[in-house]
Amino acid sequence: MNAILDTTPNAVCILSKDGVTRCNPAALRMFGATSLDELRDTFGRHVEGFALRWPDSQLPLRKEERPLTRALSGERLTEIVLATHAGTGDEIILRITAAPILNMGRIIGAVGVHSDITWGRRAGASSSPSGQEPLMGSGWPGQPMHPRSKEQALREQAEAELHRAHTEIQELKKHLQAGHAYLFQETNRTYNFGEVIGQSRCLEDVFYRVEAVAPQDSTVLLLGETGTGKGLVARAIHSRSLRKHRPLVTVNCTALPGNLIESELFGREKGAFTGASSQQLGRFELADKGTILLDEIGDLPFELQAKLLHVIQEGEFSRLGSAKTVKVDVRIIAATNRDLYEEIRLGRFREDLFYRLNIFPITVPPLRERKEDIPLLVDYFLDKFNRKLGKNIRTVTNGTMDDLMAHSWPGNVRELESVIERAVIISKGTTLQVLDHFEAPSLAGPQDEGKPLVDLERDYIDQVLRRTNWRIEGSKGAARILGLNPSTLRGRMRKEGIHRP
DSSP: OHHHHHHOSSEEEEEETTEEEEEOHHHHHHHTOSSHHHHHHHHHHSGGGEEEEOTTOSSBOOGGGSHHHHHHTTOOEEEEEEEEETTTOOEEEEEEEEEEEEETTEEEEEEEEEEEOTHHHHHHHHTSOTTSOOOOBOSSTTOBOOGGGHHHHHHHHHHHHHHHHHHHHHHHHHHHHHHHHHHHHHHHHHHSBTTBOOOOHHHHHHHHHHHHHTTSOOOEEEEOOTTSOHHHHHHHHHHTSTTTTSOEEEEETTTSOTTTHHHHHHOBOTTSSTTOOSOBOOHHHHTTTSEEEEETGGGSOHHHHHHHHHHHHHSEEEOBTOOOEEEOOOEEEEEESSOHHHHHHTTSSOHHHHHHHTTEEEEOOOGGGOGGGHHHHHHHHHHHHHHHHTOOOOBOOHHHHHHHHHSOOTTHHHHHHHHHHHHHHHOOTTBOOOOOOOOOOOOSOGGGTTOOHHHHHHHHHHHHHHHTTTOOSSTTSHHHHHTOOHHHHHHHHHHHTOOOO
16 A cells, blocks of 8 residues: 555545644645655645635635545545645646545545646646736647636546546556455455355355345345344445445444434434534445445334435435435445344334335344354354464364354354353363353253254244144244244255145
């Protein structure tokens, strides 16, 4: 990245809320500074080091109109401005492209690219008659233009510069991607979908559905128990989508207080409520052109569900305290561990919102249904915590692995990760020592004593299917009675070899 910045001909500056943190040599030359400290002083007096104004105005831009100030507020923009250098008084034409820098959905700074596009104007000036106002050139020396064509010439020059810069960026990107191709291939081969690890049949079905829906813009509903890795699946979908170069913004609908969740989702204006001392962009605006993950959507307050439904249908909303409509282009992924059918029945979740979200459901299986993945997960977590804690544990005894395989894992992968981290902390030498005492699952009754849990589950599914006359979907279907998604139930039937007579 340093090499790219240092060889880029355009002036690039990276800012935090407190000022410039990084710039390239082209920026120092453009702003007339010899060091980053001197540039910081320049930015302290005049943002961008220039007095800026619009081409059709003589008034300088106010602070809130300046491109980098707007980028620090969350706006992405490209502007053509006339700039008078604060030190020399020279006037040039600048194209400024600026964008916010986001971390976990929060604005932590901005990046600005300044391009001097005055060359066409200089070409026109060199051929203008003596005593006359310089005319804008067409881009070729000796070919002046009528003053009425100034704006058109500026626009053409800006487009040509933008095309050239875009070509350079694509070439740099191609070289960067080629250098890391092997690393990406190894990562995908080893971990399947980022950190979603496993090779069980039910997880392969999840992978297949992720690959199918990721390139589309369809809304995805992730279902599954807590700790199964729904957030990792959401990231896998985003990283394989056409929006992968835009942010994935996560909203935990449970963690946000009920009185703040609306302003967090849709933003607020200054003075919208007591304590709102400044304007704030909502998560939907931050996710524009990207993806938003609404985690634990089943906990979203009922009164906000109608507003969310409107955003999904129309792609627009209003900030809290404002009548202005904001348009966004956002792909929605929702996740929940709740039975939304039951929530609808109890009047806690809107049925119309459910059908808007349930376009492409994916059920992430619990760990007890994919126990063949436990050795892979143990190996992954061992490597992770060895690096984190500075250990070198490489061996897991057969007895330890049998205990891990026999446990029902009500907390799923999250519980397994905690168990392995505790074991790595207390283990000495190179062999993993698990001190947790796992309780055997209680059986259904005396008549089933000694019968494996998997057989009990299979028998119960078979009984429910017979009782419903093999009807799977609907309010009286077997999936509803079992509390499973219909596609999950069909997958279990295939896996267990349950067939209608």
